[in-house]
Amino acid sequence: MDIFFEGTPIDKWKEVILNASPTLVGMELEHLIERLVTYEILLEQNDIETEEAFQRYYYNPDNKPYIEERKNNIAIESMGKILGQYE
Template identity: 50%
Template structure:
């Protein structure tokens, strides 16, 4: 049972997405896409057309890599929780 807790949350998230029911996985992926679209709208409204340049700068910044990694793992954990709580 300990193997459940091994590895990165992001990898476990993929396992859950690929093995959960298609309905639950689709629902969660649509939720993530809507959130991404909303964040892009917000960025464009706040930063204008240059938001993608700012994003690329942050993505490619060594300073931000640890923070991006941490946020990615947190998003994966949150998403897994949403899928698994609906799977009961």
């Protein structure tokens, strides 16, 4: 079981994506795209241009730790959904 905990959450997520049921992975990837689209729509409805906001926020070095933390959390949540349905 120690092997499961080696590597980053993103590395493990990629492993799950590559090895789980294509149907479950497809459903989860579609969910993630829907989530992204929802965030973009919310930003646009508040007159925030999404690509410009992304570029400004993403390339600000002060935001890197927060981005990494959130990215890992989403990867862990996504793995849980895929593996939970896989049982």
